[in-house]
Amino acid sequence: MLDKFDISILAALQKEGRLSNRELADKIGLSTAPCWRRLKRLEDEGYINGYTAELNPKKVNLNVIAFAQVSMDNHHPETLEPFLTVVGKCPEIQECHSVSGDCDFLLKIITKDLVSYDELLSKQLLQARGVRSVNTMFSMKQPKITRAFPLSEFPFNDHS
CATH class of the missing domain: 1.10.10.10 (Winged helix-like DNA-binding domain superfamily/Winged helix DNA-binding domain)
Incomplete structure (x- = not known):
């Protein structure tokens, strides 16, 4: 502890x-x-x-942050593995979360522009076997970004 x-x-x-x-x-x-x-x-x-x-995305010409909701045909390993292989090979995909709700995965994607995003979508994500649909939301502003965890809530042994 x-x-x-x-x-x-x-x-x-x-x-x-x-x-x-x-x-x-x-x-x-x-x-x-x-x-x-x-x-x-x-x-x-x-x-x-x-x-x-922690780099400034604008300084390295990454101007578009997108959140893509990916729906799969099914959850069989032979369906998920090709998709997860594509995700793993795309450096633009910063995060991949398996989620509950209306979609199966939520991806955080960063690209230089909308053309680059569209290319990633059409040539990578939508080509992965088993992907039924991708619904994208684009970030307009980022009023809060943190990678720090709220450690004040963490239980610890006070007998140090």
């Missing part, structure tokens, strides 16, 4: 992934050696998936 120091490490790294071990230790109130051991344990146990730079 995680304690308050572990949660503090995770929270600090969500805000600033480039903290040095010294800076992280200072932020959470530990010396560097125990902080480093805790960080390594959190990485080893899979609490931390990795470290990345």
Whole structure:
């Protein structure tokens, strides 16, 4: 079970992934050696998936964010596998969620423009075996984007 120091490490790294071990230790109130051991344990146990730079999509010419609702003919593995292979090979598809409701999958897709989106749709998604339909919604504005989890709700062992 995680304690308050572990949660503090995770929270600090969500805000600033480039903290040095010294800076992280200072932020959470530990010396560097125990902080480093805790960080390594959190990485080893899979609490931390990795470290990345968060890019500005406009600066790298990615201007269209779309959410595609994909409906499949059925849920048989021989139907889903080709679709999931296409999804895995398309870097424009940032997220793929199997969902409940009126569709089977919800995809978050980012492309440079509508022409690029249409090309991805017509040449990749709609060509995947088993795809019955794709309904797209385009993001007009993004008033909130976060990748940080609400760790204040996480239960922890306070006997640190």
